[in-house]
Amino acid sequence: MREWVLAEQTHHFLRQQRWEVAVLPFGATEPHNLHMPYGTDNLQVEQLGQRACEQAYRGGAKVLLLPTVPFGVNTNHLKIPGGLALSVTPTTLLALLSDLVESLEREGVHKLVLLNGHGGNELKPLMRQLHHRTRLFLCLCDWYKMATDVYPDIFKQPGEHADEVETSLGLAFFPELVHPELADDGAAQPTRFDAINRGWVSITRPWHLVSKNTGLGDPSAATADKGRRLMEVLVERLAGFLAALSAAKVDEGFPY
Numbered sequence: 001m002r003e004w005v006l007a008e009q010t011h012h013f014l015r016q017q018r019w020e021v022a023v024l025p026f027g028a029t030e031p032h033n034l035h036m037p038y039g040t041d042n043l044q045v046e047q048l049g050q051r052a053c054e055q056a057y058r059g060g061a062k063v064l065l066l067p068t069v070p071f072g073v074n075t076n077h078l079k080i081p082g083g084l085a086l087s088v089t090p091t092t093l094l095a096l097l098s099d100l101v102e103s104l105e106r107e108g109v110h111k112l113v114l115l116n117g118h119g120g121n122e123l124k125p126l127m128r129q130l131h132h133r134t135r136l137f138l139c140l141c142d143w144y145k146m147a148t149d150v151y152p153d154i155f156k157q158p159g160e161h162a163d164e165v166e167t168s169l170g171l172a173f174f175p176e177l178v179h180p181e182l183a184d185d186g187a188a189q190p191t192r193f194d195a196i197n198r199g200w201v202s203i204t205r206p207w208h209l210v211s212k213n214t215g216l217g218d219p220s221a222a223t224a225d226k227g228r229r230l231m232e233v234l235v236e237r238l239a240g241f242l243a244a245l246s247a248a249k250v251d252e253g254f255p256y
């Protein structure tokens with residue numbers, strides 16, 4: 001029995017528990033080059049959430065994994081021919097998060113970790129919007145930013161979307177849904193502005209222009225072993241934080 005997974009629990013069990021930390025995963029439903037499933041972001045963030053919550057829970061943390069929000073901000077994917085990205089706007093995510101925060105607060109949960117697996121979901125401004133309106137401690141983990149220091153040890157050429165990193169995770173954790181032989185090289189198209197290409201100025205990139213088949217980054221060097229090595233680091237780091245967060249008492253100066 002996975003006591004730390006809300007969707008698998010009964011009311012009989014749940015009502016006898018007190019939870020310190022809830023983890024809310026955010027994903028997306030969108031194309032990933034030609035070789036990965038539309039649910040890639042959800043599958044990845046769930047794998048990480050389940051493993052990290054399990055490790056923390058088994059160590060004594062009162063941590064509960066909530067169901068994944070399967071729709072993300074993909075407003076820049078809507079012109080991809082046949083793309084079928086199911087997009088919500090940032091304000092829709094804000095409305096959803098506001099309601100869930102209120103629900104959790106009423107249930108006496110004091111700490112909420114937003115575990116994000118999709119680059120288009122910029123959740124930090126949402127936290128700012130709610131900061132002075134809730135007593136819940138909100139924090140954000142974009143998993144793809146969490147272990148970039150170890151990427152040079154594991155990956156040949158990390159990219160951004162359906163790349164070597166994501167494809168390796170897919171080969172490790174949902175291989176039956178990944179078809180590497182269909183992938184293209186994930187080459188990115190530069191804009192006409194040097195300042196944008198160098199990152200001095202940023203835009204919301206129209207995905208049908210920046211990429212041939214929605215991938216960004218060459219997935220050809222991906223292996224299941226690389227995916228497992230990355231997951232090990234991610235789980236270790238996130239589980240450690242969840243354990244510490246669960247044990248911490250919320251007082252006036254929290255989290256300082």
Ligand SMILES: [Zn+2]
Pocket residue numbers: 032040041117118161162166
């Ligand atoms: Zn992805």
